Amino acid sequence: MWMALSYACWGISIVLALWMLYDWFKVDTTFSEEVLTSSREGELEAVSEKHRI
Amino acid sequence: MTITLEPTVHGDRVSLLRVLGPAHVWALGVGIVLVGEFTGWNFAADKGGALAALIVCWVVGLLYTSVAMIDSEVTSTVAAAGGQYAQAKHIVGPLMAFNVALFLVFAYTMLEVSDAILLGDTIVAKAGVEGLTHNSFIAATIVVLAWLNYRGVLMTLNVNFVITAIAYISIVVLFFSVSPWTQGAVLKLNELVTPDNALPYGWIGVIAAFQFGIWYYLGIEGTTQAAEEVRSPARSLPYGTMAGMITLLIAAAMTWYVCASMMPWEYLGITYYPLWDAGKLTGSPLLENLLFIATLLAALASANGCINDAARAWFSLGRDRYLPTWFSAVHPKYRTPYRSILFLLPIALAFAFIADLNQAITFSILSGVLQYTFMSINIVMFRKKWPLGSIRRGYTHPFHPLPAIVLFCLCVVTFFAIFLGFGSQLIAMVAFYFLISLWFHFYRYKFVRRGDQFTMPWPKPQGY
Numbered sequence: 001m002w003m004a005l006s007y008a009c010w011g012i013s014i015v016l017a018l019w020m021l022y023d024w025f026k027v028d029t030t031f032s033e034e035v036l037t038s039s040r041e042g043e044l045e046a047v048s049e050k051h052r053i
Numbered sequence: 054m055t056i057t058l059e060p061t062v063h064g065d066r067v068s069l070l071r072v073l074g075p076a077h078v079w080a081l082g083v084g085i086v087l088v089g090e091f092t093g094w095n096f097a098a099d100k101g102g103a104l105a106a107l108i109v110c111w112v113v114g115l116l117y118t119s120v121a122m123i124d125s126e127v128t129s130t131v132a133a134a135g136g137q138y139a140q141a142k143h144i145v146g147p148l149m150a151f152n153v154a155l156f157l158v159f160a161y162t163m164l165e166v167s168d169a170i171l172l173g174d175t176i177v178a179k180a181g182v183e184g185l186t187h188n189s190f191i192a193a194t195i196v197v198l199a200w201l202n203y204r205g206v207l208m209t210l211n212v213n214f215v216i217t218a219i220a221y222i223s224i225v226v227l228f229f230s231v232s233p234w235t236q237g238a239v240l241k242l243n244e245l246v247t248p249d250n251a252l253p254y255g256w257i258g259v260i261a262a263f264q265f266g267i268w269y270y271l272g273i274e275g276t277t278q279a280a281e282e283v284r285s286p287a288r289s290l291p292y293g294t295m296a297g298m299i300t301l302l303i304a305a306a307m308t309w310y311v312c313a314s315m316m317p318w319e320y321l322g323i324t325y326y327p328l329w330d331a332g333k334l335t336g337s338p339l340l341e342n343l344l345f346i347a348t349l350l351a352a353l354a355s356a357n358g359c360i361n362d363a364a365r366a367w368f369s370l371g372r373d374r375y376l377p378t379w380f381s382a383v384h385p386k387y388r389t390p391y392r393s394i395l396f397l398l399p400i401a402l403a404f405a406f407i408a409d410l411n412q413a414i415t416f417s418i419l420s421g422v423l424q425y426t427f428m429s430i431n432i433v434m435f436r437k438k439w440p441l442g443s444i445r446r447g448y449t450h451p452f453h454p455l456p457a458i459v460l461f462c463l464c465v466v467t468f469f470a471i472f473l474g475f476g477s478q479l480i481a482m483v484a485f486y487f488l489i490s491l492w493f494h495f496y497r498y499k500f501v502r503r504g505d506q507f508t509m510p511w512p513k514p515q516g517y
Contacts, residue, residue: 002176002180003182003184003185005176006190009190009192009193010189010192010193012193012196013189013192013197016199016200017196017398019200020199020395020398023203023391024391024392024395027384027385027386031385033379035066035067035385036382036385037371037378037379037382037383038066038067038068039067039068039069039381039383040066040068040508041134041135041139041281041369041373041508
């Protein structure tokens with residue numbers, strides 16, 4: 001049973017790794033680099049927090 | 054599996070999602086740490102005896118309470134992914150921030166590696182099958198958790214909450230199963246810890262035990278990495294962090310009491326599975342299996358939180374151009390730093406396959422203690438540059454500067470303890486951070502847009 005579990009772990013690892021690589025490729029070819037890297041630190045915070053004393 | 058992606062669904066900007074609450078913050082912090090109760094803290098007994106393991110439980114608990122209080126105040130104000138990195142950037146400066154981010158990435162990645170090795174070794178020990186190695190279990194742990202992190206932070210931390218709670222409850226169940234109010238029936242503390250063997254190496258043994266006392270709480274400061282993804286950072290982060298610290302202090306005390314009352318310090322100091330062993334010693338198959346499963350769940354929860362935190366620190370470096378901006382990409386559907394997660398995945402796998410548990414955890418602890426030393430200086434500068442009343446704080450820690458002084462002094466003691474056991478690794482690590490700082494200062498910093506990196510809407514600091 002333990003050996004079967006070990007092989008199953010290899011199988012799951014390979015399938016999920018391939019899925020992530022596929023999804024990565026798909027996202028990177030669908031969206032522009034400008035959109036993907038458009039996150040800005042503190043952007044939402046600046047809107048929601050007034051920092052008034 | 055087919056995924057439908059809408060190129061314009063999020064408008065011009067793709068950011069991390071604000072979906073987390075205080076329970077997720079608790080799950081992140083306690084999830085990373087709790088594995089230390091299942092293995093690690095007990096090596097303190099090997100260094101200084103069972104009483105030394107208890108002394109460092111409380112003294113290092115003081116260190117981490119200072120960390121939690123200081124962190125809660127600063128991060129309730131600097132609510133950005135990257136946690137201590139973003140704090141350092143705004144309060145100390147870019148070079149310190151770069152170093153702190155590397156401390157974070159190293160501490161969490163090496164802890165993730167240690168968790169995966171522990172999980173693999175635990176399964177192999179349970180199976181007792183010849184020819185079965187831990188490699189497949191290590192690979193599955195790292196890849197499945199990376200996939201979970203890739204798919205979204207809400208599910209990742211929901212899973213962490215459930216598995217951390219089960220692991221924690223198992224400690225409570227064990228504690229009450231051994232009749233803690235009665236000595237002599239199951240627990241034999243008065244026989245196992247006597248005046249003659251309580252501190253077999255004297256007080257120098259207590260100092261040496263600090264190195265492993267860190268395991269009781271290592272990683273609680275990781276809660277701040279969720280700052281950009283919690284709905285109300287000023288409330289959730291202090292609440293989740295302090296609740297997590299209280300939870301861990303209780304778990305550490307229960308763990309020491311049960312284990313020191315069931316195993317002689319000579320064995321307790323070398324076993325890899327103190328709680329699982331305690332479960333076996335009760336003679337109950339139910340408790341034995343419960344503690345076995347809890348050990349696995351604690352390792353999973355820790356590795357899961359570590360992947361989350363290391364990826365956010367790496368992502369933040371990319372976003373500020375301290376590293377190539379390529380790393381700052383956010384997945385348009387899952388809203389996670391997917392490239393950072395994928396980049397760190399093979400690094401963790403490589404270390405897990407080639408490093409041993411002691412080396413990995415020593416690098417993690419070293420990076421963690423460097424980070425805590427920074428935090429003691431950081432809070433003093435923060436209060437000096439922006440005194441109380443000058444900016445809004447979600448939480449104000451009491452007795453300043455006492456916690457900062459206590460934290461700094463305990464970090465010095467811990468460095469000495471690490472030097473006693475792993476002097477060459479300590480020197481190698483400090484040399485690495487020195488060289489990488491030169492690279493950042495003389496080469497990389499010219500790519501940084503200096504005005505863009507300071508994002509908090511604060512007034513000018515005093516004295517500037």
